[in-house]
Amino acid sequence: MTASTPSLPKLSSWTLPWPTDWSALFGAERPLILEIGFGYAHYLAHLATVHPGSSVIGIEIANKCLVAGEDMIRKRGLTNVRVIHSMAETALHHLFTPASLSEVHINFPDPWFKTRHAGRRLMQRDTLDAIVNRLRPGGLLWLATDIVEYAEMSAALLTETPGLTNRLETPWVYQMPGRVLTKYERKAGQEGRPCHYFAYQRNDQPAPLVPVIEELAMPHIVLRSPLSVDExxxxxxxxxxxxxxxxxxxxxxxxxxxxxxxEVFVKEPTIEQHVAFLLTEHPDGGEFTLQLGTLGHPRPTLGLHQAAGLIGDWLISLHPEAQTLNRKLNPVAEASLKA
Ligand SMILES: C[S@@+](CC[C@H](N)C(=O)[O-])C[C@H]1O[C@@H](n2cnc3c(N)ncnc32)[C@H](O)[C@@H]1O
Structure with missing residues (x-):
């Protein structure tokens, strides 16, 4: 592949199969290395270069970083690395199976450390549990941060993680020989902030239970109502x-x-979706079908089934003669709506 080769198909956690068959995607069965939040992709490209026998996956939410990553892959002619548009939480829960990753790298996550951002921090219990579950025995977790409070918080979290063993003699070190510098790392160095490097290894303690999330059938409701769509x-x-x-x-x-x-927004612990549901009146009138619209790439998760159920219930509540004729929703979604 050269700089003139056409762009690779864009990949995202909304369009990739859940879970993804990485051997099919890369055309080779190789160990998988994941970098979360790869930024301008220097470190990602370095990983791919120094691990030619592995498949390297970079996860990002920022479009400019995805473009930079794709450029880097093309210019360097790398064939063992792909970038994926995804939140880390979504990728870890939906795209990967247990014990499938040989390494996870996280460099300078969450550049702000404020209490109000705590819920959005990458290093938190649920995400770390998902990382531990997805690492294979002996697999490695590498973390770097230039924020001392983030280092202290991460050290406490990692110490309370029985499935990981510290490979260092101290909670972190200030030098990690052999690293290629990331953009944030270089900036921290120029501004005189010390970097904190962590190296943990998956041991043989049982992994926290983290389910592999599979897609549900499409939600579908048919109802009768004397009301018009305008009403x-x-x-x-x-x-x-x-x-x-x-x-x-x-x-x-x-x-x-x-x-x-x-227009509906559904926030689930592992995925956020902004989707459309379409209520269509049958040609003879009086009957309506509610289903997911084709805007974007809706994935029929539990939350989307719950959303369909809520809209269906609301439509029925509008008129005493309205009734549901057929309701194909996941039973867990139905039970949660009655709770
Ligand atoms: C401070 S930057 C660090 C970038 C790069 N690793 C470096 O060291 O230069 C954090 C990066 O993580 C990405 N990011 C933040 N939260 C994320 C998430 N939940 N999932 C995936 N990427 C995320 C951001 O878009 C950003 O590029």
């Missing part, structure tokens, strides 16, 4: 609901020709 629309109010651990925002409703389109 339904007139009743719509933006609202937010909690179903189990998930938060579902019914954000807006829009009128189509014989349809209503609901």
């Amino acid at each position: 339904m629309l007139a009743h719509f109010e933006r609202s937010e609901h909690r179903a189990g651990e998930n938060i579902i925002s019914l954000m807006a409703a829009y009128r189509g020709r014989r349809s209503l389109l609901f």
Whole structure:
């Protein structure tokens, strides 16, 4: 591959199969190395270069970093590395199977360390449990940070993780020979901030239970209502609901020709989706079908089933003669809506 080769197909956790068959994607069965939040991809490219016998996967949420990563791969002619648009939490839970990763690298995550950002921090119990579950026995976790409070918080979290053993004699070290510097690392050095390097190894303690999340069938509801789509629309109010651990925002409703389109945001612990549900009136009138619209790449998770159930229940509540004719929703979603 050379600088003139066409771009690689864009990959994201919304379009890749859950879980992903990495051997098929790379065309080779090799150990998997993951870098989370690879930024401008110097370290990612270095990983791919020094591990030619491994497949290297970079996860990022920032588009400019994904473009930089793709450029780097193309210019250097690297064939054993791919970048994926994904939140780390989504990738770890949905794309990888237990004991499938040989190494995980995290460099300078969360450049701010404020209490109000605590819920969004990468280094937290659930994400670390997912990393431990996805590392194979003997697999390695590498972490670097230039924020002393982040280092202290990570050291406490890692010490309380029985599935990992510290490879260093101290919680962290200030020098890690052989590293290629990342952009943030260079900046920290120029500004006189010491970097804290961690090296942990997966031991033989049992991994925390982290399920592999598989896709559900598409949610589907058929109902009868004497109301017209205009009358339904007139009743719509933006609202937010909690179903189990998930938060579902019914954000807006829009009128189509014989349809209503609901704009919905679903936040689940491992994935956030901004999707559309479409309510279509049957040609003979009086009957309606509610299903996922084709905007974006909706993945039928539990949260999306709960959202469909909430919209279905709301439509039925609008008129005493309205009734559900058919409701194909996941039983766990149904139970959580009744709770
Ligand atoms: C401070 S930068 C560090 C970049 C690079 N590792 C370095 O050392 O120069 C953190 C990077 O992590 C990415 N990031 C933040 N949260 C993430 C998440 N939940 N999943 C994937 N990437 C994330 C950001 O887009 C950003 O590029």
